[in-house]
Amino acid sequence: MIPTFLHAIPLSSQVINLCAALMLLLAFAMLAQRRVLTLINLFMMQGFVLFVSTLIVALTTNQHELLVSAGITLVLKVIALPLILHRLIRKLSVKWDIETLLNIPTTMLIGIALVIVAFNVAQPISQLSGTITRATIGIALACVLLAFLMMITRSKAVPQVIAFLAMENGLFFAATSATYGMPMVVELGIALDAMVGMVIGGVFFFHIRQQFDSLDIRQMERVKEG
Amino acid sequence: MNFYALFAQLLELAVALVLAPILNGWINQCRAWLQNRSAPPLLQTYYTLSKLFHKDVLLAHNASTLFRAAPYIIFSCMALSCAIVPTLSTDLIFSPAADAIALVGLFALARVFIALAGMDVGTSFGSLGSRREMLIGFLAEPALLMVFFTTSLISQSTSLSTIVETLAHREFAIYPSLAFAGVAFTMVSLAENARVPIDNPATHLELTMIHEAMILEYSGRHLALIEWASCLKLFAYSCIGIALFFPFGIPEAAQPAALALAAIILILKLTVGGFLLALIETLSAKMRIFRAPEFLGTAFLLAVLAMLVHLLLEAGQ
Numbered sequence: 001m002i003p004t005f006l007h008a009i010p011l012s013s014q015v016i017n018l019c020a021a022l023m024l025l026l027a028f029a030m031l032a033q034r035r036v037l038t039l040i041n042l043f044m045m046q047g048f049v050l051f052v053s054t055l056i057v058a059l060t061t062n063q064h065e066l067l068v069s070a071g072i073t074l075v076l077k078v079i080a081l082p083l084i085l086h087r088l089i090r091k092l093s094v095k096w097d098i099e100t101l102l103n104i105p106t107t108m109l110i111g112i113a114l115v116i117v118a119f120n121v122a123q124p125i126s127q128l129s130g131t132i133t134r135a136t137i138g139i140a141l142a143c144v145l146l147a148f149l150m151m152i153t154r155s156k157a158v159p160q161v162i163a164f165l166a167m168e169n170g171l172f173f174a175a176t177s178a179t180y181g182m183p184m185v186v187e188l189g190i191a192l193d194a195m196v197g198m199v200i201g202g203v204f205f206f207h208i209r210q211q212f213d214s215l216d217i218r219q220m221e222r223v224k225e226g
Numbered sequence: 227m228n229f230y231a232l233f234a235q236l237l238e239l240a241v242a243l244v245l246a247p248i249l250n251g252w253i254n255q256c257r258a259w260l261q262n263r264s265a266p267p268l269l270q271t272y273y274t275l276s277k278l279f280h281k282d283v284l285l286a287h288n289a290s291t292l293f294r295a296a297p298y299i300i301f302s303c304m305a306l307s308c309a310i311v312p313t314l315s316t317d318l319i320f321s322p323a324a325d326a327i328a329l330v331g332l333f334a335l336a337r338v339f340i341a342l343a344g345m346d347v348g349t350s351f352g353s354l355g356s357r358r359e360m361l362i363g364f365l366a367e368p369a370l371l372m373v374f375f376t377t378s379l380i381s382q383s384t385s386l387s388t389i390v391e392t393l394a395h396r397e398f399a400i401y402p403s404l405a406f407a408g409v410a411f412t413m414v415s416l417a418e419n420a421r422v423p424i425d426n427p428a429t430h431l432e433l434t435m436i437h438e439a440m441i442l443e444y445s446g447r448h449l450a451l452i453e454w455a456s457c458l459k460l461f462a463y464s465c466i467g468i469a470l471f472f473p474f475g476i477p478e479a480a481q482p483a484a485l486a487l488a489a490i491i492l493i494l495k496l497t498v499g500g501f502l503l504a505l506i507e508t509l510s511a512k513m514r515i516f517r518a519p520e521f522l523g524t525a526f527l528l529a530v531l532a533m534l535v536h537l538l539l540e541a542g543q
Contacts, residue, residue, distance in 0.1 A: 004520065011400075014399060014400040015400065017400065017402050017539045018400050018402045018405070020402070020539070021402030021403070021405060021535050021539070022402075022405070024531065024535070025405070025406065025528075025531075027411075028527065028528075028531070032520075032524060064429075098457060103524040104520055105519065105520055108523060108524065108527050109527075111527070112527055112531070115531065116534065119537075119538050121335070135538060135539050138538050139535075139538070145283060156266075184463055
């Protein structure tokens, strides 16, 4: 057993903890949200919190690679992707409603259970890790699981893509908090993947809608050969 | 017998009784400004109260003793809860007697009596309001308790004075769990005080009212007491919010000068808080009653998350 903190935690670490808590709060807000437009704004806020926490980790530990990651986060997740999504929903005119497969209070309760699971699973991992941010691994894991849950419980295509992007946010946060970031190549690859996934998703939206007159992916079950 | 504690206690009660209607008037004024209406005077609630105290009480033929006793019980519950919350000093004679859980119990007692009084006369609106009130109450109470538990975990005590002392006089530290608990508490207090997303205090529209529906049958001094009690409830909730989340400036040492300073700081905080409440009420639309469980469920969830986050991030501190 590594002894718990004997002295007070430094301020930067406290701010990172606060960021982690905000990430979790925003993940829940996204899970509870019924409107696509607000969902995109929440996603943008989550990206911004991620940017701030990465920046603080980079500055306090003098990891210059992390500065680049923080920059990528800012450009991609706070500016580019929300812009694309905003344009997309304007073109598709799906600003408002989201259909959920489960009702929202039930989803939230499942979400709490997931958070407890994530915290318990992360406990031994964070004891192995020696970074200043190790307490936040549980929260990062919880964010990933919550994004998964959102992907499962939404029936429309746009919220599912946002959930996918939010999951990437969670993964990135987990990487920063556990090991001060992944190697640059991996990180660039993932960022690019998310971007490409987004673009492909966008193209798919139009095709799905042309084919079925709706963005409900349940329509896809009826696709038959010939 | 600690005379300072007695003095602080009495002063705090008096301040609550005097300031509560003014706080209500201030919120109404802010709301009016924000909604581009001409504002009522700051002391409007006092004028209403004195008008009501001068009027005769009209009772329904089948009103029972409970109906007549309820306003006094509700008023004393709310006055007592205002006295328990440490606002001017943490050295109060009531503080060893009643902790946060007793405070929630006091609110519950008042709620039971107002709901019973609503059903007593047997009009349909009264029982409709009572049922809705109980629906809101049973969802809001666990969330409120969870908020208190989170702060109790931080300060290792359920006594409100100890909580405030720990939070106000600690060395500076960021508690992420308090952010969650703060959001949850705001949602609960909006619901409990019949404020806009759940209920509208300014309307008598049959289908939407909750609090007003229960007290439709009251008149004269009974109505005045109930109105005053709901002002006191709002005041008590504001003070709990201040005590738990912005406790800076509440003195613990026994100095009369500190009391005066604390009173000024309290008024400043209440001014800002009242404006924020008016802002929330102006910006949000009233929800359908069936959305209320979702709203309060979210509050409960945030409060539970606050506890979890505390255990994960802050337990080592």
